[in-house]
Amino acid sequence: xxATAESYVTEDGRTIGAPVMEMKNITLKFGGVTAISNISFxxxxxxxRAIIGPNGAGKSSMLNVINGFYHPQExxxxxxxxxxxxxxxxxxxxxxxxxxxxNIALFKGMSTLDNIMTGRFTHMKTNMLxxxxxxxxxxxxxxxxRDIVEHVIDFLEIQAIRKTPVGRLPYGxxxxxxxxxxxxxxxxxxxxxxxxxxxxxxEKEDMSxxxxxxxDEFGTTIALIEHxxxxxxxxxDRVVVLDYGKxxxxxxxxxxxxxxxxxxxxxxxxxx
Amino acid sequence: MFYRESGDFxxxxxxxxxxxxxxxxxxxxxxILAIAFVVIPTMLVMNVGGGANYWTNAIxxxxxIWAIASIGLNILVGYCGQLSLGSGxxxxxxxxxSYKLMTSFPDLSIFIIVLLxxxxxxxVGILFGLPSLRIKGFYLAVATLAAQxxxxxxxxxxxxFYNYSASGQISxxxxxxxxxxxxxxxxxxxxxxxxxxxxxxxxxxxxxxxTRGRIGRSWMAxxxxxxxxxxIGVAPLKTKLSAFGISSFFIGIxxxxxxxxxLGAAEVGEAFGIQKSFLLLFMVIIGGLGSIFGxxxxxxxxxxxxxxLKNIMxxxxxxxxxxxxxxxxxxVGALIIIFLILExxxxxxxxxxxxxxxxxxxxxx
Numbered sequence: 001x002x003a004t005a006e007s008y009v010t011e012d013g014r015t016i017g018a019p020v021m022e023m024k025n026i027t028l029k030f031g032g033v034t035a036i037s038n039i040s041f042x043x044x045x046x047x048x049r050a051i052i053g054p055n056g057a058g059k060s061s062m063l064n065v066i067n068g069f070y071h072p073q074e075x076x077x078x079x080x081x082x083x084x085x086x087x088x089x090x091x092x093x094x095x096x097x098x099x100x101x102x103n104i105a106l107f108k109g110m111s112t113l114d115n116i117m118t119g120r121f122t123h124m125k126t127n128m129l130x131x132x133x134x135x136x137x138x139x140x141x142x143x144x145x146r147d148i149v150e151h152v153i154d155f156l157e158i159q160a161i162r163k164t165p166v167g168r169l170p171y172g173x174x175x176x177x178x179x180x181x182x183x184x185x186x187x188x189x190x191x192x193x194x195x196x197x198x199x200x201x202x203e204k205e206d207m208s209x210x211x212x213x214x215x216d217e218f219g220t221t222i223a224l225i226e227h228x229x230x231x232x233x234x235x236x237d238r239v240v241v242l243d244y245g246k247x248x249x250x251x252x253x254x255x256x257x258x259x260x261x262x263x264x265x266x267x268x269x270x271x272x
Numbered sequence: 273m274f275y276r277e278s279g280d281f282x283x284x285x286x287x288x289x290x291x292x293x294x295x296x297x298x299x300x301x302x303x304i305l306a307i308a309f310v311v312i313p314t315m316l317v318m319n320v321g322g323g324a325n326y327w328t329n330a331i332x333x334x335x336x337i338w339a340i341a342s343i344g345l346n347i348l349v350g351y352c353g354q355l356s357l358g359s360g361x362x363x364x365x366x367x368x369x370s371y372k373l374m375t376s377f378p379d380l381s382i383f384i385i386v387l388l389x390x391x392x393x394x395x396v397g398i399l400f401g402l403p404s405l406r407i408k409g410f411y412l413a414v415a416t417l418a419a420q421x422x423x424x425x426x427x428x429x430x431x432x433f434y435n436y437s438a439s440g441q442i443s444x445x446x447x448x449x450x451x452x453x454x455x456x457x458x459x460x461x462x463x464x465x466x467x468x469x470x471x472x473x474x475x476x477x478x479x480x481x482x483t484r485g486r487i488g489r490s491w492m493a494x495x496x497x498x499x500x501x502x503x504i505g506v507a508p509l510k511t512k513l514s515a516f517g518i519s520s521f522f523i524g525i526x527x528x529x530x531x532x533x534x535l536g537a538a539e540v541g542e543a544f545g546i547q548k549s550f551l552l553l554f555m556v557i558i559g560g561l562g563s564i565f566g567x568x569x570x571x572x573x574x575x576x577x578x579x580x581l582k583n584i585m586x587x588x589x590x591x592x593x594x595x596x597x598x599x600x601x602x603x604v605g606a607l608i609i610i611f612l613i614l615e616x617x618x619x620x621x622x623x624x625x626x627x628x629x630x631x632x633x634x635x636x637x
Contacts, residue, residue, distance in 0.1 A: 090503075090505050090506060090508070093504055094505050098503070099503055101499075105503075106497065106500070107492060107495075107496035107501075109492060109495065109562065114492070118489045118501075118504055118506075121490060122505035124486040126485075126486065128518075131481060131482050131485050131486060132478045132481050132482055133481065134485070138485055138486075139286060142285070142289070142485055146285040181504070
């Protein structure tokens, strides 16, 4: 793989394009604590990019920077070849970045269908007056978006729980609904924060399959944080490794696996 | 037996998301509309039982007007999750706005005046909703409490609002719709009733439409998990303010009706004090948070319960009126507490459970 090439084709035939998101020398501090120090990496179009590292390495902080929850003190974020101005999280969502959370963040009082329909929010445009009248534009728009949502529901195989309040669903399904909500937004970049945390082997396999299918069928660019090394090494195209807020490795799964700094970070190294 | 979904296949998304998906529900809804629009007005006109004015003033008008206000507050508290104790103040805004409009523009239709009063209240509601971006829950309730006291104080203090009248009261002049008087001393019971009923049906219909679609989902998203809502693209301040606006719009309409149609004359501290804010909050909680039907049934409960208790205690048991009045507080208070312990999701949830059972009856599963 040539890191400077505009695009290349993977072994399984997917085309990986130019970088869609570039993080340049990001530094994030909370008071005296430096959560992320001077990290640069990029996410290429159509790839599955994993961010790994031990607890407290700054992985989730990194996603929160991409999302706009945190604003880094130093560094630049480039999205689709443009330097991004400081933005609110909802403005970043409107640019086409969706995410799921480490701890499930579904809307507990709503049904599966409504949760996923909420994911279409940025694509729906009718104003309040049309909504109040309902008949006409609002209903048409609702049904068009319902169609897209039903495709997501089919894709994730959750037809049976369409009308169930999400609070009643088991954990694995809730994770799936949350993925569905992010997918319904048809994002350009999908961020997954530990999509497989707390799942059993079957659920992990299902989720891995969904992630690969999303990437393959819709060509969605995915950045994910995951602790299960087997899964990460299996499904990701490139991996960036963080430790104590610093980048210690970046490359294909094989490169990362053989990187001495990464091995030290995970297995520990004798300090003398 | 008849209450079934099976065999009733929905072939379009529109049919799948209709308000009453079960046929019997739809029939029940049309029946209630027919009774409300035809049977009750006919009875009022013919003065069946001789108490048309009593029924209208003691039950029908308060119920209709409080139901409108209750739908309004439910949008803010039940759908958007923003606790408000300023409803009494917002009703006062609607009342004084309608008074100023009625006296300034004598030719304007009362229908338009009521809607305009709602719009003015919406503006005031949005203004007092601004702190909601920074403060949540009980703290927001305290901030809206400030709105309640400030507004009541303002309507007492600034004489322009009551046209410098010596008594400090406002009283509604006679105004009509399609030639029928609905405000003032000579307005007939059935005209007042129908006017409020049309507005309630309109408000309920708009509220249902708003809560079923994009805007309603954004309100509920903010209520359930504001961080996740933001990540999907829901702008928190705009969404909260839209809930404050719509909610205050309905509450303002209710305030205008409460003053112009129901009371006829009002003094702000007495008619729109803090107890009205609490009464409205009780209606919403007892009826069911996040349910339009719950708002209506909650209003019915809180309006009917005192009348019923009074009739039993004074009419049947021959108690002294002052003792009955005090016991009324005790009973209503106890009922609220019992209710909240047994069914915290309100009457709407009880109704939902009943329907679940009905669908399977006579089988348990």
